Amino acid sequence: MVLVISCLVLACTGIVQLEPDPINPVDPGVNPNPNPNPDPDPDPDTDPDPDPDRIEAEDGTLTGIAIKQDRAGFSGQGYVDGFDANQDSLELAIEVRTSGLYLLSIAYAAPLGKKVCDLYANGKFVQGVSLEPSERFVETAGIRIFLKAGPNVIRIGKGWGWFEIDYLVLVLASTPPLSVENALVNPAASDKTKALMAYLVKSYGKQILSGQQDLSQADWLFAQIGKRPAVLGLDMMDYSPSRVERGTTSDAAERAIEWWKAGGIVAFCWHWNAPTGLIDQPGGREWYKGFNTNASTFDIARAMANPLSEDYKLLERDIDAIAEQLIKLRDAGVPVLWRPLHEAEGGWFWWGAKGAEACKKLYRLLYDRLTRVHKLNNLIWVWTSTDTRNAVAWYPGDQVVDVIGTDVYAPGPGSHDSLAGLFYNLVSIYGGRKLIALTENDAIPDIEAAIEQRAGWAWFCTWGGFIRDGQYNPAAFLETVYNHTYVLTMDELPP
Numbered sequence: 001m002v003l004v005i006s007c008l009v010l011a012c013t014g015i016v017q018l019e020p021d022p023i024n025p026v027d028p029g030v031n032p033n034p035n036p037n038p039d040p041d042p043d044p045d046t047d048p049d050p051d052p053d054r055i056e057a058e059d060g061t062l063t064g065i066a067i068k069q070d071r072a073g074f075s076g077q078g079y080v081d082g083f084d085a086n087q088d089s090l091e092l093a094i095e096v097r098t099s100g101l102y103l104l105s106i107a108y109a110a111p112l113g114k115k116v117c118d119l120y121a122n123g124k125f126v127q128g129v130s131l132e133p134s135e136r137f138v139e140t141a142g143i144r145i146f147l148k149a150g151p152n153v154i155r156i157g158k159g160w161g162w163f164e165i166d167y168l169v170l171v172l173a174s175t176p177p178l179s180v181e182n183a184l185v186n187p188a189a190s191d192k193t194k195a196l197m198a199y200l201v202k203s204y205g206k207q208i209l210s211g212q213q214d215l216s217q218a219d220w221l222f223a224q225i226g227k228r229p230a231v232l233g234l235d236m237m238d239y240s241p242s243r244v245e246r247g248t249t250s251d252a253a254e255r256a257i258e259w260w261k262a263g264g265i266v267a268f269c270w271h272w273n274a275p276t277g278l279i280d281q282p283g284g285r286e287w288y289k290g291f292n293t294n295a296s297t298f299d300i301a302r303a304m305a306n307p308l309s310e311d312y313k314l315l316e317r318d319i320d321a322i323a324e325q326l327i328k329l330r331d332a333g334v335p336v337l338w339r340p341l342h343e344a345e346g347g348w349f350w351w352g353a354k355g356a357e358a359c360k361k362l363y364r365l366l367y368d369r370l371t372r373v374h375k376l377n378n379l380i381w382v383w384t385s386t387d388t389r390n391a392v393a394w395y396p397g398d399q400v401v402d403v404i405g406t407d408v409y410a411p412g413p414g415s416h417d418s419l420a421g422l423f424y425n426l427v428s429i430y431g432g433r434k435l436i437a438l439t440e441n442d443a444i445p446d447i448e449a450a451i452e453q454r455a456g457w458a459w460f461c462t463w464g465g466f467i468r469d470g471q472y473n474p475a476a477f478l479e480t481v482y483n484h485t486y487v488l489t490m491d492e493l494p495p
Contacts, residue, residue: 056076057167059092061091063091064085064087064088071109072136083117085161091154093151100147101172101421102171103142104144104170105169109163110163113133115159116159120154120157122153123153125410127422144421159411176427179432180435197402207487210459215234217465229264231264231267233268235252241318243288253328266329269339273291274295278296301357326376330375330376330377338380344356345385345394380402384405385404386406387429398434405439406438407440410442413471415443417446418455423456438461442463442466
């Protein structure tokens with residue numbers, strides 16, 4: 001069925017991210033991007049239609065689901081239910097008059113707790129949409145999605161399943177300009193750190209920096225296509241004291257210095273093994289998975305509430321251990337895109353398991369101890385966000401964040417969306433004040449689509465083996481991406 005709406009915005013019918021585990025291929029606890037809905041209310045300038053058309057879910061093509069009328073408060077002739085198998089989906093054919101970004105809202109019920117549905121447009125994965133618990137039908141906030149003039153197909157897939165869809169709403173959204181101040185939150189930032197930030201700001205929206213997590217994968221990429229990514233992603237994980245005491249070693253700091261000297265940019269995350277309380281049992285709770293919430297009994301809320309406690313002192317011990325490695329980089333003149341406490345909002349890592357307030361306190365402790373105590377003035381601070389209603393509640397604040405990142409993993413290979421909707425959701429949430437980067441991805445965004453849709457990601461960083469499995473990023477696609485004039489590689493960076 002094709003739905004055509006006569007107003008400017010035409011109709012539609014009918015995110016989640018999986019954080020790849022550094023030990024195993026994929027950790028199903030996430031979507032480091034359950035990428036749900038942005039600000040609770042659409043911006044006034046992005047909602048030009050005060051009375052948008054409603055698209056009833058029961059008018060779409062149903063696969064494995066059914067129309068129901070059991071839950072009170074539904075619109076139209078019913079709602080759709082039964083998203084419990086991987087192939088289950090709601091598909092709606094729509095037609096719009098104008099190519100561009102649209103705000104899509106989904107009216108849903110999620111009586112069994114928080115869920116996520118997968119959103120697709122014209123066959124490409126857009127993002128996982130978080131559906132907060134609700135026994136009545138409520139609308140998500142507007143999710144930006146790119147549609148082309150003419151016919152389009154929007155599909156809602158199972159995702160986590162066990163939710164109900166009543167209707168969708170589309171309104172045409174504006175595209176805000178990309179203009180970020182060239183400034184760092186640390187007033188004592190080193191000259192090289194300031195220069196890197198200035199370069200990122202200058203390139204923002206004009207070109208995208210290529211990135212790859214893990215040196216061995218970056219080396220493989222060079223062997224295949226003769227190009228090195230501009231950004232190398234590394235991990236402080238094996239410097240965590242609770243891992244070191246069990247025998248782990250790492251040379252990530254030394255490899256980072258070599259990468260910088262070769263002309264590249266360095267980014268670090270930290271899969272922080274819990275300081276104590278490791279469960280260390282088989283079946284996913286081993287000591288080397290101690291960054292996961294289910295692999296540790298460490299209580300971050302209790303620790304942050306008691307600065308004199310042993311647990312708080314262990315946090316400081318761990319931060320100091322990582323500072324030793326960052327000091328090596330500082331003394332070698334290496335600025336770092338530093339991304340601690342990533343994907344906190346998902347709750348699958350212990351630093352986000354007890355809610356936003358405890359996590360923000362820990363982030364502030366990190367910032368204070370690394371900048372004030374250890375004088376690490378070579379860090380560009382990156383916060384990993386979703387575009388959910390809750391994103392702002394988790395945000396540590398403009399005073400301690402330089403860049404907003406987000407981590408996106410599609411439910412399967414073959415989707416190279418530009419992620420323009422997600423990009424502009426984040427631009428909107430953070431008021432355009434911060435650079436927006438794709439700090440982890442499986443499939444690299446389609447570069448031509450990113451240009452057309454003005455998805456101005458500062459950089460992307462493909463996680464581990466997703467670069468070489470031949471499915472998420474086929475060889476011909478990688479050749480196209482890494483040789484595109486819009487994509488910056490190591491050899492194109494300024495000296």
